[in-house]
Amino acid sequence: MKTRAAIVYEHDQPLVVEDVELDAPAPGQALVKLTASGVCHSDLSVIDGTIPLPLPAVLGHEGAGIVEEVGAGVKSVKPGDTVMMTFVTPCGHCFHCSRGRPNICIDHWTAPRGFLTDGTQPFHQNGKRFHQMARIGTFADYTVVSANALVPVPSDTPLDKAALIGCGVTTGVGAVINTAKVEAGSSMAVIGIGGVGVNVIQGGVLSGAEKIIAIDVVDGKLEAAREFGATHTVNSHDLDPVETVMGLTDEVGVDYAFEVIGNPKTVALGFDMTRTGGAVVMIGVPRVDATLELPAAKIVYGERRVLGSMYGSSRMHADMPRLLRLYRTGKLKVDELVTETYAIEQVNEAFDDLRAGKNIRGLIDFAI
Secondary structure (H helix, E strand, O other), rough: EEEEEEEEOOOOOOOEEEEEEOOOOOOOOOOEEEEEEEEEEEHHHHHHHOOOOOOEEEEOOOEEEEOOOOOEOOOOOOOEEEEEEEOOOOOOOOOOOOOHHHHHHHHHHHOOOOOOOOOOOOOOOOOOOOOEHHHOOOOOEEEEEEEHHHEOOOOOOOHHHHHHHHHHHHHHHHHHHHHHHOOOEEEEEEEEEOOOHHHHHHHHHHHOOOEEEEOOOOOOHHOOOOOOOOOOHHHHHHHEEHHHHHHOOOOOOEEEEEEEOHHHHHHHHHOEEEEEEEEEEEEEOOOOOOOOOOOOOHHHHHEEEEEEOOOOOHHHHHHHHHHHOOOOOOOOOOOHHEEEOOEEEEEEEHHHHOOOOOOOOOEEEEEO
């Protein structure tokens, strides 16, 4: 079948929206009609080469839609099911999956990038196969993915909001609740207030954190941070973030600092504003050749910890429906995340706005 897809052919070049061919689902796979896909900074990181992915590739990794067809042997979903998509495809049986850590599934993270975990590439054109970002490629009207990457949701679920749970919400809230295990009454700093950063803030609210300090260089994002639950904001263009955080915490530092940019320098800032016994949590994805320099003695003498958080340390098929329920009961803000909606043909405009810091989250609506 044919489908529109937004494809990146070269780094630092605009995406091309064009009709391509899409194979029918093979055994273990499903064809999904996309209704919405979030525009995430990780997509931009593929465009600029920060996240390595062979090109050309269909971008997008934060989507939801309706199952149209399933391949042989698929029993977890059926045609007509509404689904969220997970950007990690868990095998369900490897060392990590069997221990409740599907976010770092060995099969997913060792399979060749841009392929489904069974080695197939369903998108193609004129004999050329396209890679798929995060093995799902959600910047397309239709996509074929492993059925293991689909999380069924109730049929009345607003799928434009469910799409955002597929990445930004789960990554941000999960980093607080699952990775750091923030206790009620804790203090925390959040460095980088985008689509994931505001959800780190929401995770702090859900955990009962007493002090949530948002740090960014864009005043509009800091205003949004307040709306999502930040108790204090710091524009690091105007104020020294470490000095300011220390002043807000009686000179002892925060219990937890969350870095949501992927820059070793801001990770070091987070470490410097963390108290004895505290932790800096790395969420942002750095370049693969980036290295981190920290004062080693402070790690030992002060029992400070550096924690990595992939996908919010989540069990996707359990945590994502739980987050959806929190949204539907009014305990989690998702509607407020979307600051602009685009048609797929406007995808390059969406990335321009992302680069300019205009949006908390842009959303591709395939009905436009």
